[in-house]
Amino acid sequence: MNLMNHEKHYNTLNNYYLEKYNKKVFKIALNGGFTCPNIDGTVASGGCTFCSYMGSGDFAGNKLEPLRSQFDKIKSMMHQKWEDGYYIAYFQANTNTHAPLPRLKALYEEAITLDPNIVMLSIATRPDVLPNDVIEYLAELNTRMPVQIELGLQTIHQTTSDLINRAHDLACFDDAVKRLRDKNLEVVVHIINGLPFETKEMMMDTVKHINKLDIQGIKIHMLHLMEKTKMGYDYKKNPWKMMTLEDYVDVTVDQILWLRKDIIIHRLTGDAPSHMLIAPNWTRKKFVVTNEIDKKMRKLGLFQGDYYEKELHS
Template sequence: MKNNFPYTLDNKRYHTYNYFLKKKYHTKVAKVALNADFTCPNRDGSKGVGGCSFCSSMGAGEYAGNVNDDLMKQFNDQKEIMRRKWPHCQFIPYFQAFTNTYAPIETLKQRFEPFLHLEDCVGLAIATRADCITEEIAQYLGTLNKETDIYIELGLQSIHDETSKIINRCEDFETFKKGLSLLRKYGLEVCVHIINGLPYETHEMMLETAIEVGKLDIQAIKIHSLYIMKNTALYLQYMNKPFPLLSRDDYISLVVEQLRHIPSHVVVERLTGDAMIGQLFEPQWSIRKTTILNDIDKLMAKNDIYQGDLV
């Protein structure tokens, strides 16, 4: 069934990242995930120890380059592999692992600035926590944003502070909103990450997270399904005291419902989890990402649903 949703090149009913990139850069653009040897305040004791319960010792950088390699080597090695598939591809170096603004400004300059003016890069993506955005850091990122496109990826996971405590996030929703507003003050584009299926969250709580996030001044969203990796605190917690996991059908219908509350101008960068297969414990259905995306499309078409149609 053909639809009239404007922000797609492939008949989807949500605002695809592919559409955003092609419209803006008129070519194929790929992200290159880097490990810039940062740590995280939720690991080194300044906010917490052990990290968020779902996060492995890789600091959510499972697909990032090898931290023992120089950053430019990490970038060039992955770039060459991607160029074999997409010869004219442009790139966004993605500072993915750990908290990439958790350091003095001088360190940030050393890490970010070599990537500002590479001829095959169209911008930089920087993943971080809201409590690691100070006025000084937001201002600095704002100056970089005048030289290239800077995209900030901000973890939230849930608006519910009781869940944040259960997953040892060591950050509340108020802190998240303060960091977001500082970034917006300096004109930075922000992609928010949320997770469906966190321990003991109900359907209503997850929907509420999407509804509240849809009201924020954000430019993009990543919706993940919770996955339990074997090398995490969450795995130990689950083995000790199992909690209910979302079924595949529940996840798909929830995501479709959530998308209705996300305004159509917000880019949807991800709708699945992305666990390393060898490390994944549960849910095993989360591995088959393409079929999940296809079934989201089918359900939206069947019920004639579009992103943002309840906003």
């Protein structure tokens, strides 16, 4: 993709899909009724301290409803905004490979047949819940329908990982990426800026590590604190300084400039359900955040990967 052909100074997911499919593509977030090994005691208990009781699937379908009903409801809402488009069946809430293979097969096979305009299956999971038999099946499925695996890294720093109770280490993540890529499965990594006690340098180091891996996409989110989470409870009891909008824009723009040019940026912001958000309040306005990032990129006259390329060729 030639970045100079686009209004934005980075590889956006929207542009990528428009070039690939010549049509709007949007995700239908499904809830397969999974839990998380970090909640049920398989690897730990309590879950990641920032994660809501919805398992980071706060806008996904209702797990008590069949996939068909979930899909149709969300599709109908999407078409109030976009008249036409293709769909990605997206298993979002909790850990979507945390089940026996027969159950995974049944859910995934049903999902890809929910609509003839589904062009991809996207699965959010953890790097420690990808046994070889699951990867082998996903590789086979990938020959029939493109499969995308979204992995939550959040940070490369073990001190932060321990603090947020992530319950897997960086080596586990790196190994999962390699095993997925060995089977030609697309990998998208999720990171969070503003985790407690992380400096800008630490956040930059996370992106610089990602550059070394064979990943195809990235989601960059700010930390937002929600009700009914351990981190939210701790914050209300003993508040700490959180990132301002200016802080977030500064860090994120520098991350984009260091990010390899071939990596597709899926998101640069995220939001919590309004009634659940504790802080920071500026995260309620996603378009303000992305507009400020775009303004700074244009002001600098720089593009995604410029710093990375400069160091590479120095």
